[in-house]
Amino acid sequence: MAVRRLKNGKWVADVTVGRTWDGSRDRRVVTCETKAKAQKAERALLLEKDRRRGRLTGRITFREFVDEVYWPQKTGLRANTRQGYERDLRLRLIPAFGDMDVDSINRFAIQRMISACPTRKTATNARETLSSVLGLAVEMEMIPVNPAGFRYQYPDASNLPDDHDGVWLTTFDEHRPLLEYVAERYPGEPEERIVVLGLCEGLRKVEIMGLDWEDIDLDAAELTVRHSYGQGKGGAHLTEPKTPKAKRTIPVWAYALSRMKAWGPSSGPIVAGKDGGRMSPVTAGTRIRKMVARGSYADGEPLPGVTIKSMRHSFATACVNAGVEVTKLSAIMGHADIRTTERYYVRQKISDLRTAGDAIDSALMARIGI
Structure with a gap:
């Protein structure tokens, strides 16, 4: 088993993802506090293994991809940037795409999500966060193109109240x-x-x-x-x-x-x-x-x-x-x-x-x- 419990009560994910440049095994061992976290780490390592073998596909749900692949790759994000991404994922993207396979997300589904946003700014932020997530899927050769990069129709900014982000004093x-x-x-x-x-x-x-x-x-x-x-x-x-x-x-x-x-x-x-x-x-x-x-x-x-x-x-x-x-x-x-x-x-x-x-x-x- 790639996931096992240690004597100290912690859990480890242990996966050989391939070979290093000198031919030796590229073995990855991740220590976690719980079995669930170790299992998530194992799935991420197995994805890396499949990517190296050229077999990686988008047959993983958007929610799983975000939790198991995207966030582990984005540990260096600025704190306020991560907070914005987390907000967009929680309020807009996970409800819209959470149970869809990554390779099933298309421009029609994205337009539906954008149209459901209350303001143009909300929609723009959500699309940019989605583009960041799917951009990683493109880099990992899971999907051929990033559908969040297409043009979309946004909520009409003219319908917003003038003070939706605070009153502007213009002189x-x-x-x-x-x-x-x-x-x-x-x-x-x-x-x-x-x-x-x-x-x-x-x-x-x-x-x-x-x-x-x-x-x-x-x-x-x-x-x-x-x-x-x-x-x-x-x-x-x-x-x-x-x-x-x-x-x-x-x-x-x-x-x-x-x-x-x-x-x-x-x-x-x-x-x-x-x-x-x-x-x-x-x-x-x-x-x-x-x-x-x-x-x-x-x-x-x-x-x-x-x-x-x-x-x-x-x-x-x-x-x-x-x-x-x-x-x-x-x-x-x-x-x-x-x-x-x-x-x-x-x-x-x-x-x-x-x-x-x-x-x-x-x-x-x-x-x-x-």
């Missing part, structure tokens, strides 16, 4: 009241620091939470994004930035600089918890939601329903409306592709379009002499 004039509110009500507290770093610097949530005082040069008015601190399996983890371009040095704008000087300088994380350590991203999100739900301006108007995510989008849109050239904005945002900035991070409101219309009317009337 710096709209930013000012909120910045003044947090400076007065939460001076130096995590709420103000998060709002300033989101609205004034356009940082991602994970970048805000990963920022340390050592990353900020107040004299040069610069900050460097060196880390991300995002929620993943087992809690929050400090990792490298999302992409090479996400690791960047950007200016600290005048208002943000004045507030940072009021906060410090100090040492350790900019946004700290009660113990002085790095605040959990979950806690940070909760504090912002509570602030928004409970707060109102002096005239009684409720605070706009911003989120940490929508603050970054608000910064980008306000920059465009202020005339910042999009290639420079893309570098500030740390995007790997300028099209990401244009497509996902700029959203205009009708009031912004009316402002543009006023300029058009003035120019046109001057041209024709009205």
Whole structure:
């Protein structure tokens, strides 16, 4: 038997998967805490054995492939990336494809899954996760092509409510009241620091939470994004930035600089918890939601329903409306592709379009002499 129990109570999967370059047996032994885990390890090793013999097929269910092949091959994933994949698999992919053989998943089944998603973003994330899983099946020669790579019809983004990911404040004039509110009500507290770093610097949530005082040069008015601190399996983890371009040095704008000087300088994380350590991203999100739900301006108007995510989008849109050239904005945002900035991070409101219309009317009337 390839699975056996040791004297210490643990279980091992023991499979010879082939031969090494010198002709000796390539024997794999995996020690596990339980028999079930050892049996899963054995199946993964047998798949590897069949792949080497050129006999591997897609006659394995999607659920089994994910558990026994995919995850063991993806141990190096970033914590927040793994969390997103796990969410997509749990909520969308396993319910849709779990009991299907991998080689039975076709574009029609995938379109059905995409059409069942509530938003375009949900559908896009699910398809990208599926593409990662099936891409491994292609690499292992289990299936000839990756059907998740085809083109699909997505839920209409125009049907989404404007605030589905938080209210966007599209001009710096709209930013000012909120910045003044947090400076007065939460001076130096995590709420103000998060709002300033989101609205004034356009940082991602994970970048805000990963920022340390050592990353900020107040004299040069610069900050460097060196880390991300995002929620993943087992809690929050400090990792490298999302992409090479996400690791960047950007200016600290005048208002943000004045507030940072009021906060410090100090040492350790900019946004700290009660113990002085790095605040959990979950806690940070909760504090912002509570602030928004409970707060109102002096005239009684409720605070706009911003989120940490929508603050970054608000910064980008306000920059465009202020005339910042999009290639420079893309570098500030740390995007790997300028099209990401244009497509996902700029959203205009009708009031912004009316402002543009006023300029058009003035120019046109001057041209024709009205």
